[in-house]
Ligand SMILES: [Zn+2]
């Protein structure tokens with residue numbers, strides 16, 4: 001049993017406000033729960049979406065944070081795969097494992113009342129010292145001794161997203177790939193797409209620094225900067241020329257900008273797959289007459305976080321390495337400063353780590 005009564009936590013207050021405050025240390029409420037002592041947490045752009053009110057399901061008063069690792073400190077009587085003392089990565093999604101969707105791996109749509117993305121949205125998350133994990137046998141992934149907390153941190157959320165996107169993109173070796181958006185999830189999508197050996201990976205973003213970074217890290221082969229608002233025709237012409245005069249075989253839309261949905265289908269070749277990973281703040285239009293005859297396939301998010309074991313295996317063997325995402329870290333007590341830097345994309349931040 002944990003003796004500590006209260007803890008620090010970052011809480012979504014509603015009305016565009018996020019605060020650092022004190023909360024009671026959570027208790028187990030179901031035999032399938034585990035209690036985690038958070039060792040490392042981070043801020044995700046989805047936290048900023050919650051703050052801005054663009055996640056309708058988010059409940060004010062909830063502790064934020066859905067991307068974190070920790071140590072198991074307590075388990076319910078019906079937790080079988082984990083023991084106290086295990087180092088674990090937490091899955092962004094809570095899932096029962098038994099319903100129609102879970103059985104097919106579509107855990108984002110788990111029919112449980114807390115199924116899907118609940119942590120740090122509808123139930124208390126991990127920007128805190130401790131966190132209760134429902135369905136712990138499903139929602140945790142053991143971190144091998146050879147893998148650091150930092151290396152495992154993104155397993156359950158943005159790396160799961162990139163990995164899942166590459167999977168549903170149905171990539172084949174030697175195809176041309178465009179990733180729109182060179183932020184943290186874009187970088188994870190690039191490294192996951194590279195597992196399928198594309199012939200060319202093009203990255204489009206408006207931030208020249210992020211593009212250069214993606215190239216330096218060996219994730220992008222070719223970059224295209226939209227900083228000075230090129231026309232859609234110019235962007236389309238560039239991509240077409242780089243992609244066998246046809247357009248991209250697979251497009252990943254990870255930016256969620258004003259015109260990036262249109263960009264995604266414009267730069268795709270006929271019969272391409274377009275994976276929409278982005279979470280938009282406003283509705284998008286699908287102008288079917290304009291794309292008639294292109295015979296496109298659209299696949300849309302959010303992530304099914306059902307590949308964490310595979311991802312951890314690839315991390316442990318050096319095939320996926322997200323260390324390049326970590327640009328900043330601070331104590332949990334300094335979280336509001338970190339939110340300011342991350343939300344306003346100051347100081348070339350990619351990921352800001354919070355240490356409880
Ligand atoms: Zn996230």
Ligand SMILES: [Zn+2]
Nearest residue numbers: 096099102110
């Ligand atoms: Zn389920």
